[in-house]
Amino acid sequence: MARLSFGWLKPPKVPADGVMSLADHLRELRYRLILSMVVIVLGMVGCAFFYNQLVSLLMQPWGMAVQLLKGVKPDLDVQVIMNGVTSPLFLALKMIAVAGLVVTCPVWLYQVWAYIAPALLAKEKRYALYFLLAAIPLFLFGVAVGYIVLPQGITVMLAFTPDNIAGLTNLLEVGDFLNLMLQLMLVFGLGFLMPVVVVALNLMGVVSAAALKKARSYVMFGCFVFGAAATPGGDPFSMLALAIPMTLLFLIAEGICYAHDRRVRKKLAAEGLLVES
Template identity: 50%
Template sequence: MSSTAKRRFNLSWLKPPAMPEDGSMALVDHLRELRYRVIVSAIAVVVGAIVCWFFIDTLLDVVMWPYHEARRNLQADRPDLVMHTTYQGVSSPFIMKLQTGGFAGLLLTCPIWLYQLWAFIAPGLLSKERRWALTFLAAAIPLFLAGVVTGYFVTPKGYEVMIGFVPENSDALALLDAPTFLVNEIKLLTLFGVSFLLPVVLVTLNLMGVVTGEQLGKARSAALFGCFVFAAVATPSTDPFSMLAMAMPMGFLYVVAELISRRHDKRKAVQEAKELDVQLTY
């Protein structure tokens, strides 16, 4: 093989830069690190999606459950309401299966891409704080999945409310484009999962010295209001049930993050006071 071919298949450009002892990196090295983390996460999600493809029919039944549940509830109250699921275009069923497999792969591999997120943030932390990777993952993984599960069981009521606006005793058919429904559901569940990561993000910022528990306390009222605004904008179904189901846990988790940050700040202050006493003694 010629030297040109060897250079062509050389993947050294993909490797992340060496990590300095103090964790400080140039902007170009940060971008290389980000590229590496994103590529590793993307490969993991693709592999996860391929694994999930073998169970795609079962997964389709799972993702369509909120619609079928809303449909059963509506038709029990309004027997005159006729609802049908449609596929617009020849490729729609195949694309829907791809989207379902991709989202399932995202959930399946969340420990991997959440770890990559932590590994990208860790250089900005002190050496003793970098050891908290397991704690970060132990909190982030169940919180993300809890957000997805919460959104999953909230969506039927939201769809029921929105479809229920079809006028009674009318000849109109309630037609649902299945791929469009799936895209909206994936957006909603992903937003629920990400919103539940709020305390992890805030505590990480506190560990990095970006914010303090006192600052979080002062911003609590504005933050709680922001949670409701974010939930109102983020939920594509625009129903009040989805908005409240997202905003209220976010507000609660914000307060939890504030309490954890205040406790960490107190421990840090005590530790710094002890170190100062030792220095003054010597």
């Protein structure tokens, strides 16, 4: 009788020098992805028990936006509707999926680090703790910023409603609103991870501080382009709220990379492996 084996799910053994073949890299990637997906699904199941609380939490920015709109356009009539038979189901699945992704971020962020760790030297693998201590708060902070700026974005977009049309009513589909909010929160969370990725690439020797300095103006311009393209609402407030922090975080990451490269050069010079000019 054949026995069921899950040996194919096990990650490959990492050699002492950290050099792995392409097949082993793919096996490692498969293992990390499957493990992350299983944990995220378990997080979704746990969040499903708090679905009503999630809805209340995510609808609070809408209430704040309505209060702001009353100060700008007191006669504006805005109503929230739910359209379609399947809308509640798909909406619940999306909300639970994003909640599970946020709740389990320490696990899948660690899997990201564990995947790139074999490329580092043994003495550099101690940076795993620093990676997590930086990545987790930055991701959650980005999610929180996306949550906070949404009322301002809604106010900016709905403020363009004309005043001279009698009986005009804004019908906001609650699914569209929550989709916009979930996308904005994820975009902000992932965008705020950019400096951690930059520093990780520097530790791996892929990107140097000198290269970052040369590309600084292009990266700063790219942050604003990314902010304009990635924010679902398309309003300038959300774009600036994403682009400006990303630019500042990149500058901080560049400073960290410069300090790391300088320390490495000094160490190599002390060992006689590098002659500083």
